[in-house]
Amino acid sequence: MRAGTDTFFTSRWIERPEHVSELDPAALPLGFKAAAVAAGLKPDGLDVGVLFSEEAETVSAARFTTNARVGAPVVASREADLGRLRAVVANSGGSNTGDGERGLHTAYATQALAAELLEIEPAQVGVASTGVIGMELPREPLLNGVRSAIERLGDDADTFSRAILTSDRDVKRTCLNVALPGGEVRLAAQAKGAGMISPRYATMFCFVQTDAELSQETIELLTGVTVKRSFDRITVDGQLSTSDTVFALANGASGLRVEPETEAELRLGEAMDAMLRQLAIEIVGDGEGCTRVGRIVVRGRSDTVEPVARAIANSPLVKTALHGADPNFGRILQAAGMAYPPGEGFVVDLEIEDRQVVSAGATVIDDLRELGPLVQGDEVQYTLTLPGEGAETEVFFSDLSPEYVHFNSEYTS
Amino acid sequence: MRAGTDTFFTSRWIERPEHVSELDPAALPLGFKAAAVAAGLKPDGLDVGVLFSEEAETVSAARFTTNARVGAPVVASREADLGRLRAVVANSGGSNTGDGERGLHTAYATQALAAELLEIEPAQVGVASTGVIGMELPREPLLNGVRSAIERLGDDADTFSRAILTSDRDVKRTCLNVALPGGEVRLAAQAKGAGMISPRYATMFCFVQTDAELSQETIELLTGVTVKRSFDRITVDGQLSTSDTVFALANGASGLRVEPETEAELRLGEAMDAMLRQLAIEIVGDGEGCTRVGRIVVRGRSDTVEPVARAIANSPLVKTALHGADPNFGRILQAAGMAYPPGEGFVVDLEIEDRQVVSAGATVIDDLRELGPLVQGDEVQYTLTLPGEGAETEVFFSDLSPEYVHFNSEYTS
Numbered sequence: 145m146r147a148g149t150d151t152f153f154t155s156r157w158i159e160r161p162e163h164v165s166e167l168d169p170a171a172l173p174l175g176f177k178a179a180a181v182a183a184g185l186k187p188d189g190l191d192v193g194v195l196f197s198e199e200a201e202t203v204s205a206a207r208f209t210t211n212a213r214v215g216a217p218v219v220a221s222r223e224a225d226l227g228r229l230r231a232v233v234a235n236s237g238g239s240n241t242g243d244g245e246r247g248l249h250t251a252y253a254t255q256a257l258a259a260e261l262l263e264i265e266p267a268q269v270g271v272a273s274t275g276v277i278g279m280e281l282p283r284e285p286l287l288n289g290v291r292s293a294i295e296r297l298g299d300d301a302d303t304f305s306r307a308i309l310t311s312d313r314d315v316k317r318t319c320l321n322v323a324l325p326g327g328e329v330r331l332a333a334q335a336k337g338a339g340m341i342s343p344r345y346a347t348m349f350c351f352v353q354t355d356a357e358l359s360q361e362t363i364e365l366l367t368g369v370t371v372k373r374s375f376d377r378i379t380v381d382g383q384l385s386t387s388d389t390v391f392a393l394a395n396g397a398s399g400l401r402v403e404p405e406t407e408a409e410l411r412l413g414e415a416m417d418a419m420l421r422q423l424a425i426e427i428v429g430d431g432e433g434c435t436r437v438g439r440i441v442v443r444g445r446s447d448t449v450e451p452v453a454r455a456i457a458n459s460p461l462v463k464t465a466l467h468g469a470d471p472n473f474g475r476i477l478q479a480a481g482m483a484y485p486p487g488e489g490f491v492v493d494l495e496i497e498d499r500q501v502v503s504a505g506a507t508v509i510d511d512l513r514e515l516g517p518l519v520q521g522d523e524v525q526y527t528l529t530l531p532g533e534g535a536e537t538e539v540f541f542s543d544l545s546p547e548y549v550h551f552n553s554e555y556t557s
Numbered sequence: 558m559r560a561g562t563d564t565f566f567t568s569r570w571i572e573r574p575e576h577v578s579e580l581d582p583a584a585l586p587l588g589f590k591a592a593a594v595a596a597g598l599k600p601d602g603l604d605v606g607v608l609f610s611e612e613a614e615t616v617s618a619a620r621f622t623t624n625a626r627v628g629a630p631v632v633a634s635r636e637a638d639l640g641r642l643r644a645v646v647a648n649s650g651g652s653n654t655g656d657g658e659r660g661l662h663t664a665y666a667t668q669a670l671a672a673e674l675l676e677i678e679p680a681q682v683g684v685a686s687t688g689v690i691g692m693e694l695p696r697e698p699l700l701n702g703v704r705s706a707i708e709r710l711g712d713d714a715d716t717f718s719r720a721i722l723t724s725d726r727d728v729k730r731t732c733l734n735v736a737l738p739g740g741e742v743r744l745a746a747q748a749k750g751a752g753m754i755s756p757r758y759a760t761m762f763c764f765v766q767t768d769a770e771l772s773q774e775t776i777e778l779l780t781g782v783t784v785k786r787s788f789d790r791i792t793v794d795g796q797l798s799t800s801d802t803v804f805a806l807a808n809g810a811s812g813l814r815v816e817p818e819t820e821a822e823l824r825l826g827e828a829m830d831a832m833l834r835q836l837a838i839e840i841v842g843d844g845e846g847c848t849r850v851g852r853i854v855v856r857g858r859s860d861t862v863e864p865v866a867r868a869i870a871n872s873p874l875v876k877t878a879l880h881g882a883d884p885n886f887g888r889i890l891q892a893a894g895m896a897y898p899p900g901e902g903f904v905v906d907l908e909i910e911d912r913q914v915v916s917a918g919a920t921v922i923d924d925l926r927e928l929g930p931l932v933q934g935d936e937v938q939y940t941l942t943l944p945g946e947g948a949e950t951e952v953f954f955s956d957l958s959p960e961y962v963h964f965n966s967e968y969t970s
Contacts, residue, residue, distance in 0.1 A: 212903040213894025242890055244919035277887025278920050381873045384895040460794045460873065460957075461965060468966030474690025475796075477655055481626025482797040490625040506657035507691050544873075545966075546959035552874060553881030553958075 152318040153418065155425045156523055157439060157540075161414040163323040170302040171319035173330035173355035175199045175397030179296035180307030183289025185237025185275070185282065192289030193307035195232040195334075195351055196262055196297055199395035203360040204229035205367035206270060207375075209388035215241035217271040218387060220251035225267040227360040232270045232351055232391050233258050233290055234308045236336075238281035240273040241386045250283045257287050261294045272349050272389040274310050274336070305334035308349050311551070312338050316426045322356075322415040324408040329356040329398045331415050337427040338380065338434075348375060348427055350390045350420065356412060357396030362404055366413050367392045374420035380431035380542045382458035428540045433547030437523050438466050440476075441538045444530030448484060449537045452530060455483035456539070463544035466524060471515030473501050476526060484530070493529040565731040566831065568838045569936055570852060570953075574827040576736040583715040584732035586743035586768035588612045588810025592709035593720030596702025598650025598688070598695065605702030606720035608645040608747075608764055609675055609710055612808035616773040617642035618780035619683060620788075622801035628654035630684040631800060633664035638680040640773040645764055645804050646671050646703055647685040647721045649749075651694035654686075654799045663696045670700050674707045685762050685802040687723055687749070718747035721762050724964070725751050729839045735769075735828040737821040742769040742811045744828050750840040751793065751847075761788060761840055763803045763833065769825060770809030775817055779826050780805045787833035793844035793955045795871035841953045846960030850936050851879050853889075854951045857943030861897060862950045865943060868896035869952070876957035879937060884928030886914050886939075893941060906942040 152169065153160040160166075172178060180193035206226045208218050217240055233254050240247045251271050259266040273281060296303075305317040319332040330353075337348030352367070371390055402408045429437050442453040456462055459479040465472045473494060484490055494502040497518045501509055509515065518524070565582065566573040585591060593606035619639040621631050630653055646667050653660045668682040675682075686694060709716075718730040732745035743766075750761030765780070784803055815821045842850050855866040869875055872892040878885045886907055897903055904918040910931045914922055922928065931937070 210899045211891065211894040212897035212899050212901065213890050239887075242887060242915070242918075242920055276885070277891055278885075278915075279887075279925070383872055383874055383891065386891050386894060459796055460961070461796055464962050464965035467962065470966065472689070472691075474652075474655060474692075477626050478624065478690055478796065478799050481624040481799060484625035486623045486625050488625065502655070502691075505655075507655055512692070544962055546962045548873075549877050549880065549957055549959045549962055552877035553883065 153422050155422060158418055158422045158425065161411070161418055163411050164415045164418065165321045167319040167321055167330065169318045170300045170305065172299060172301050172332055173353045173397065175355055175395045176353045177297035177299065178301045178304035179293045179298055180303035181289050181292040181296065184285045185235055190303055190307035191237040192235045192286060192293055193304040194258065194290060194293040194297065195304055197230045197393050197395040199397055202230050202393055202395040203227060203358055203363050204391060204393045205364040207367065207371050207390040209385050211384045211386050213241065213386050215239050215273055215387040216243065216247035216251040217273045218389065219248060220255060221270045221272070221389065224255070224270060227364070228268055229270045229391060229393060230264050230268045231258055231262055232272065234272040234349060235286060235289070236274050236308055236310050238273060238275035238279065239277050239387050240281040242278040243280050247281065250281055250286065253283060253287060254290060257290050258294065261291065270391045272387065274308065274349065274387055277386055301332065301334050308334065308336040310336065311432055312336055313430050316423050318419060320415055320419060322412055324400060324402065324411055326408065327400050329354055329400050329412065331412065331419060333419055333423060335423040335427065338430045338432050348385065348388050350375065350423060352392035352416070354394045355396065355398040356394055357401040358394040362402060362409065363392055363394045366416055369413070370417045370420045373417060374424035377538060378424045378428045378540045379457045380428060380434070425540055428542050431542030432551045433545035434542035435545055436466055436543045438541045438543065439523065439525045439538055440541070441525065441527045441536065442530065443536045445532035446535035448530050448532065449535045451483040452480045452528070453537050453539045455479045457541035460544050463541065466519070467543035467545045469516070469519045471496060471512055471519045476528065477502070480528060489531055491531055495527040497525055566835050568835060571831055571835045571838065574824070574831055576824050577828045577831065578734045580732040580734055580743065582731045583713045583718065584745065585712060585714050586745055586766050586810065588768055588808045589766045590710035590712065591714045591717035592706045592711055593716035594702050594705040594709065597698045598648055603716055603720035604650040605648045605699060605706055606717040607671065607703060607706040607710065608717055610643045610806050610808040612810055615643045615806055615808040616640060616771055616776050617804060617806045618777040620780065620784050620803040622798050624797045624799050626654065626799050628652050628686055628800040629656065629660035629664040630686045631802065632661060633668060634683045634685070634802065637668070637683060640777070641681055642683045642804060642806060643677050643681045644671055644675055645683045645685065647762060648699060648702070649687050649721055649723050651688035651692065652686050652690050652800050653694040655691040656693050660694065663694055663699065666696060666700060667703060670703050671707065674704065683804045685800065687721065687762065687800055690799055714745065714747050721747065721749040723749065724845055725749055726843050729836050731832060733828055733832060735825055737813060737815065737824055739821065740813050742767055742813050742825065744825065744832060746832055746836060748836040748840065751843045751845050761798065761801050763788065763836060765803070765805035765829070767807045768809065768811040769807055770814040771807040775815060775822065776805055776807045779829055782826070783829045783833045786830060787837035790951060791837045791841045791953045792870045793841060793847070838953055841955050844955030845964045846958035847955035848958055849879055849956045851954045851956065852936065852938045852951055853954070854938065854940045854949065855943065856949045858945030859948040861943050861945065862948045864896040865893045865941065866950050866952045868892045870954035873957050876954065879932070880956035880958045882929070882932045884909060884925055884932045889939060889941065890915070897943070902944055904944055908940040910938055
């Protein structure tokens with residue numbers, strides 16, 4: 145992260161698009177309201193938040209974890225009308241996962257209550273919960289929290305963006321102004337997560353709002369593409385959550401319609417892409433105990449780049465080396481080889497930052513200490529070129545520090 | 558590990574077979590010689606060892622890592638006559654991995670020199686190196702070490718078993734007496750490894766010797782079966798080494814022939830199985846920073862038990878919980894769900910030690926603290942029953958401690 149800047153776009157790997165400017169980071173696009181309250185699900189602090197779009201014609205898109213064990217809120221949300229959501233209820237203090245029928249009824253009751261109070265359908269309410277897996281999420285405090293939050297709905301997302309946090313060190317949010325050919329729209333998001341999974345609890349969330357007018361197909365497309373390039377490309381500990389959730393809502397309150405395959409769609413897409421990638425890198429940087437963010441870029445054949453990049457980004461040896469500012473690149477080759485088809489020629493090039501370390505399979509440096517200065521920064525890039533061509537991928541990852549272990553060794557209950 | 562016992566079989570999960578007794582742990586079977594010297598590959602201490610069978614009719618079997626990036630010694634050993642090995646040269650202080658042609662020539666030169674001095678064929682010499690990946694292994698000191706070790710060959714494996722260590726806390730070796738129907742044979746092994754990979758360096762090794770007379774097919778069969786049940790079932794950090802090597806040699810010096818499908822083969826197999834499983838658990842228990850060993854048993858369909866057991870054993874969240882004696886079983890369900898086919902019903906049972914925690918998918922305990930006493934021991938067992946039947950597997954794994962991170966964050970060079 146670049147220190148001393150007050151821009152949202154702090155990663156050197158993310159460029160702010162030219163037609164994007166920043167608003168108050170807690171602001172919301174037109175026609176959106178939010179609030180949160182302390183409902184007692186956590187020992188203290190905000191823990192139940194509601195986000196609402198006032199526009200009847202709001203369209204939406206959603207993405208969820210692919211874990212076979214999902215939380216009840218994911219089950220309930222998947223059954224909702226995911227293209228026509230108008231509200232999101234999110235809580236920390238309990239993931240409502242693994243509590244059987246009781247947990248599922250709590251998720252349905254949340255949708256029903258919010259729908260009644262907001263005068264929409266239960267199927268238009270997305271729900272998302274984060275916290276310890278396997279234990280009961282108390283229903284009455286949650287529903288009381290929903291009631292109170294809805295009474296307090298206001299024009300900014302400040303409390304909402306705080307209520308979704310668990311082990312996060314800070315809020316992750318922004319509100320952007322996007323200049324389209326026909327005028328300006330707003331694009332905002334509030335995220336949480338201190339890892340792909342935020343270990344002591346669980347889950348990453350991201351809630352996106354825009355007052356641009358989009359078709360359901362367009363928000364689905366933009367969400368799909370930008371989530372793939374952001375939250376799908378990060379890891380703290382390789383642990384897929386039971387509860388990861390992205391909800392994106394577009395309500396048209398700006399009066400500006402964005403048609404498919406136009407300059408306006410391109411600009412809005414670029415803005416959403418930069419925004420979600422920055423938030424994704426913030427989640428990595430906020431990984432429990434994280435002190436340094438790595439980026440592994442892998443080039444090669446389409447069937448090899450992805451598993452190799454994941455193996456490197458999830459290797460505790462690569463991650464501890466990054467933590468120690470240790471250029472021990474043998475660990476990158478070992479992790480890559482673990483995920484590469486055995487029996488095929490494994491002749492690779494490796495660069496750390498812009499320095500060639502391995503060329504055509506042979507080490508081209510004489511002393512590891514030469515590489516020391518390259519791995520001292522807050523962000524370190526590794527580029528690995530495998531045999532074959534046609535594909536390139538990247539994964540952003542946290543280092544692994546003693547603090548991660550301390551944090552996750554503590555007694556849960 | 559059971560403290561205060563002087564038996565080799567310290568894990569409560571391994572039974573010493575009835576017909577097995579223990580000899581001096583550094584002893585060798587008849588007709589085997591070993592020695593090691595300090596050749597300067599490491600800053601200090603023994604680092605080059607040679608093991609030799611005096612019998613011309615020795616048969617052997619070998620197993621190697623499946624990493625696509627292997628060390629030069631693995632390449633050279635794979636090209637050898639793996640059914641007719643008579644000698645093993647092993648060194649610590651450098652894994653000779655990723656050094657291109659130069660490294661390969663060093664491995665070949667080692668085989669050639671040992672063969673010349675021992676009056677055998679170069680193809681009868683297995684080689685194995687462990688240490689930092691990617692840097693040169695100095696050839697002349699290594700060859701000088703081979704010469705000196707061969708001059709010192711003697712009747713025990715004490716120095717040999719020390720020379721192969723890297724980050725290990727202690728030697729891992731035994732020599733057993735196995736009572737067969739026709740008489741007694743000896744079975745010995747020397748292993749190293751502080752994890753599936755021993756991170757700062759790399760690699761697990763195990764060298765097995767018996768003076769029983771076996772066909773090449775029999776030692777191949779026994780090695781294959783027992784390695785699958787031992788070293789293939791452990792993990793410290795999920796990192797497949799570039800250099801894992803098992804060499805098993807049988808030289809017939811006892812005069813006792815073991816025929817296929819006899820009581821003698823069964824007993825020898827049971828002894829080798831218990832020996833390698835105990836050594837494998839010792840490698841886990843010696844995992845860098847390890848304070849506690851976990852065993853996950855997974856029952857279900859043949860296509861799901863293995864990936865689920867691995868996902869649990871490699872989860873840093875499960876491993877930090879084990880370290881902290883934290884019964885946070887939600888992390889086991891999350892890791893299992895990550896490796897289970899999405900969309901299929903994930904209705905499971907979970908036991909910690911003998912206590913039912915989840916039954917038919919629902920939590921059956923009220924307070925996590927009830928489980929605290931179950932996870933305090935040196936060895937903790939988890940049993941997960943997935944939908945479906947017909948398969949069961951197990952993986953032994955270390956906890957993840959701050960010491961692991963400290964150790965692996967230090968500067969390599």
